[in-house]
Amino acid sequence: MATEGLLSQRMARLKSSAIRELLKHSKMDHVISLAGGIPSDALFDFEGLNQATQRAITEQPKNAFQYGLTEGSDTLRVRIAELCALRGVKTHADDMVVTAGSQQALDLVMRSLIDPNDVVVVERPTYLAALQTLELAEARVMSVASDKDGMVVDELETLLHTQRIKAVYLVPNFGNPSGVVLNEARRRQLITLADRYGFVIIEDDPYGELRFTDERNPTLFQLGQEMLGHNDAVIYTSTFSKILAPGLRLGWAILPQWLLHKVATIKQAADLHASSLSQTIAEYYLASGRLPTQIDKIREAYKHKGELLGSLIEQELGDVIAFNKPKGGMFLWARFREPFNTTQWLEKTLEQGVVFVPGEFFFPERPDYATLRFSFATATDEQMHEAVARLKRAL
Amino acid sequence: MATEGLLSQRMARLKSSAIRELLKHSKMDHVISLAGGIPSDALFDFEGLNQATQRAITEQPKNAFQYGLTEGSDTLRVRIAELCALRGVKTHADDMVVTAGSQQALDLVMRSLIDPNDVVVVERPTYLAALQTLELAEARVMSVASDKDGMVVDELETLLHTQRIKAVYLVPNFGNPSGVVLNEARRRQLITLADRYGFVIIEDDPYGELRFTDERNPTLFQLGQEMLGHNDAVIYTSTFSKILAPGLRLGWAILPQWLLHKVATIKQAADLHASSLSQTIAEYYLASGRLPTQIDKIREAYKHKGELLGSLIEQELGDVIAFNKPKGGMFLWARFREPFNTTQWLEKTLEQGVVFVPGEFFFPERPDYATLRFSFATATDEQMHEAVARLKRAL
Known part of the structure; x- marks a missing residue:
């Protein structure tokens, strides 16, 4: 539009x-x-990327250069599910769409989720390019403050007393630009609110692995599973850009069943699928065991x-x-x-x-x-x- | 949406x-x-692709794996402009956006060009995935028949007497699914109508190089330039998918000045940029001289x-x-x-x-x-x- x-x-x-x-x-x-x-x-890791690229183009040249599946290659989705499990995101290859970086994951989610004038709440400050996807989806953006413990969820709760919202978008780990982490109490509170008020949480997690201490909070995705007993309340997006190489343009979205097909349909119209070559390289890189x-x-x-x-x-x-x-x-x-x-x-x-x-x-x-x-x-x-x-x- | x-x-x-x-x-x-x-x-051409990939990851590893420019790498855009010139599409690196295949070029063009309920005319039959991008942009799709000489432009002219339209989308060369070529008289007629009625032509050309005879029609882009003296009436999209390798997910759009910035802005929100690795490979492949x-x-x-x-x-x-x-x-x-x-x-x-x-x-x-x-x-x-x-x- x-x-x-x-x-x-x-x-x-x-x-x-x-x-x-x-x-x-x-x-x-x-x-x-x-x-x-x-x-x-x-x-x-140029050495590892080089090795993975060699394997991709010599062992699977046809897969690497031919069209592929809209949702992403079967093998890569299995590998990503394994990677997610290490983060406490228990998911399945069938519940995800491989995207051109998490930027595209956000754009596809907004395009499939948001109707014009739907309210989406973000942190203040927030990731600017997420705002761009919200604008394109014609969302009405509202914001709540963020402090040293992340989004001030009490403020969100107050807002919810008078305002119906469709989604909350946030980067709970080392956000761009704030760098802060949403603490566990607020994470739990957010899940409770999502359940009570019927909104969906978009958990954007490009930086979660890049923590400097051993302190680690459960993902919102995991808390949603544990506290609510289902995966319907949290969309989890992440990317290889900050842990491997942004030039591959590879990210992913873990999606509730009610949104999965719609995101895949829009992905097909948007660009058919993510680069087959990048996907094949990522498969071999993950198989090499070098990522940790x-x-x-x-x-x-x-x-x-x-x-x-x-x-x-x-x-x-x-x-x-x-x-x-x-x-x-x-x-x-x-x-x-x-x-x-x-x-x-x-x-x-x-x-x-x-x-x-x-x-x-x-x-x-x-x-x-x-x-x-x-x-x-x-x-x-x-x-x-x-x-x-x-x-x-x-x- | x-x-x-x-x-x-x-x-x-x-x-x-x-x-x-x-x-x-x-x-x-x-x-x-x-x-x-x-x-x-x-x-x-696995041999050529392999060589180009080797050069990309050994000679320009940082460019191949790091973030790049939203509109596409400078070098690749210059190479694409050279390729376009051979097709009679006289353009400049600054007038294009490199995309994830021509599918994304279409999606970005529709998102930037179309307001809800704008009328877009397509051929009947037409490329299905273009319809999907039109639907996402909430276009009102109308159609005119196609025969052995392509879109029946007379029928479009009749429609224009009573209907204001925003754009005409067509595949003038060996279209999917019809396989036919729009003849030169109709091409000229289409340009005249675009000028008279103020609509824009979206010339989708993935197959133009794959002709079986020496018969060759001027592109609509070229006719627009020659007949109207400007580039404002025709958007030209194409891809490496049918001539090199679809798995790279690389295409491009040549855009009028009035639309270029908007497309680039939406491209940034959509996925930041096309795969740097794919772009670097395409640069070396084009430089190798193997494409013809x-x-x-x-x-x-x-x-x-x-x-x-x-x-x-x-x-x-x-x-x-x-x-x-x-x-x-x-x-x-x-x-x-x-x-x-x-x-x-x-x-x-x-x-x-x-x-x-x-x-x-x-x-x-x-x-x-x-x-x-x-x-x-x-x-x-x-x-x-x-x-x-x-x-x-x-x-």
């Missing part, structure tokens, strides 16, 4: 031009980027980077900027202690040669201009030291 | 179950399939298969079935001379061990039950002899 005049159109434009600007500047040698939401390709080691490697590297960035900011900028230490993922979300506009500040930091993403772009409404998102995934230690020094000079 | 109750929902269901049934039976050893719309993987030879090989093989199937049907079933000899592409579209229901007949041919696609599924309205589509792309010579003998026995 056409997209004029809807909620986040303005933000999409802003983001689009801002990101373009940032990327343009990020490519300049002297600019250090703490802006991008991309994983570090210095950590990619690779995830450990990424966790360790990001933990170091996240801690370093945190300590540098605390040391150099701690009197003006507050933040929670990241416990996983790729992002450090910060907030100026005094009223401040980080979008305007970006011009100054650009002059000094460092970029981030201003926080306002992640708010569906009531933007907090004092916030900003740093990514620590791609910068080297040296670059982080230099970046924080430059940020300080830009104050 | 939700999809209940719309025009082709019934057809999608029918098709879905029919195709599932067919696929199930096609997998049984004794059943010969003339049903699938897939290219012959016996003709894939590969296209010649496919043309020659399909020409032989198309002629063989034609002559067998003429010989064995010519008294009951009429058809036009295919001049390109992958399909032979046929029609029983007397009133007949090919959907019902499919049950009998299945018993004999041969399947096709009943024609009714390709009609957005007023289905012609006496029609059917044969694909000659994948069956061997022996299988085609046997298939036609079985069809005869099923009469």
